[in-house]
Amino acid sequence: QKEVEQDPGPLSVPEGAIVSLNCTYSNSAFQYFMWYRQYSRKGPELLMYTYSSGNKEDGRFTAQVDKSSKYISLFIRDSQPSDSATYLCAMGMDSSYKLIFGSGTRLLVRP
Amino acid sequence: DSGVTQTPKHLITATGQRVTLRCSPRSGDLSVYWYQQSLDQGLQFLIHYYNGEERAKGNILERFSAQQFPDLHSELNLSSLELGDSALYFCASSPSFSTNEKLFFGSGTQLSVL
Numbered sequence: 666q667k668e669v670e671q672d673p674g675p676l677s678v679p680e681g682a683i684v685s686l687n688c689t690y691s692n693s694a695f696q697y698f699m700w701y702r703q704y705s706r707k708g709p710e711l712l713m714y715t716y717s718s719g720n721k722e723d724g725r726f727t728a729q730v731d732k733s734s735k736y737i738s739l740f741i742r743d744s745q746p747s748d749s750a751t752y753l754c755a756m757g758m759d760s761s762y763k764l765i766f767g768s769g770t771r772l773l774v775r776p
Numbered sequence: 777d778s779g780v781t782q783t784p785k786h787l788i789t790a791t792g793q794r795v796t797l798r799c800s801p802r803s804g805d806l807s808v809y810w811y812q813q814s815l816d817q818g819l820q821f822l823i824h825y826y827n828g829e830e831r832a833k834g835n836i837l838e839r840f841s842a843q844q845f846p847d848l849h850s851e852l853n854l855s856s857l858e859l860g861d862s863a864l865y866f867c868a869s870s871p872s873f874s875t876n877e878k879l880f881f882g883s884g885t886q887l888s889v890l
Contacts, residue, residue, distance in 0.1 A: 699878075708778060708866050708881030709819070753819060763809075763834055764879065768818035 668692050671754055671767030679775050684741040688754035688767045691735065695756040695765075698730050700739045703751045703769065712752075713739060744774045779803065782867050782882035790890055794855040797885045801848055801869030807831075808850040809870075809879060810842055814863040825850055826873040857889045 671688045678684055686700075697716055701709035713728040715721045715737075721728045727740040741748055754767040779802035789795055801808050810822040821834035825844035836842075844850040854861060864886050868879040
């Protein structure tokens with residue numbers, strides 16, 4: 666079993682829809698939770714960063730962490746075609762120097 | 777633009793060969809991380825250097841090695857290449873050595889082993 670599980674998609678939605686992307690994990694020691702966006706043939710770029718449980722909002726993006734369920738989510742409101750990309754969740758902890766990435770969910774927002 | 781520079785962007789080589797991938801971190805960043813991304817394995821951590829010293833190793837093969845130079849640029853050396861080594865190789869940098877920091881990724885080197 667992988668430490669971090671993420672549905673690969675693809676997820677296809679119409680423009681303006683609310684998108685929900687999710688990851689589950691098995692290691693309860695994870696403390697830092699991140700979402701990266703990766704356009705085709707580009708490097709991942711950090712979208713959202715959350716420490717421990719709770720919600721964080723930034724514009725059209727909201728990240729949620731539920732440590733009791735070992736489940737994190739990224740919501741995108743009023744989705745745009747420019748949001749079409751692969752979204753990777755990533756997790757880390759103080760006792761380790763590496764981030765563990767999910768395999769990514771490919772999102773397509775149709776005009 | 778993340779500020780992290782990777783060269784070359786594309787590399788095509790044959791099995792058994794040796795290649796070197798280069799990374800220049802963002803100005804002021806002391807940490808360099810190398811990741812491998814393939815379709816079936818996702819983004820896999822290879823190795824981490826901080827200020828010239830190796831800090832952590834992930835799923836890095838013995839045929840692969842890396843180093844970080846005094847000017848903080850890093851090189852990833854891949855030898856005795858196999859078809860399965862074909863992948864996107866990313867370098868990322870951050871200011872210090874903690875995993876709670878944001879990583880800034882370069883655009884990657886696409887390696888094709890034929």
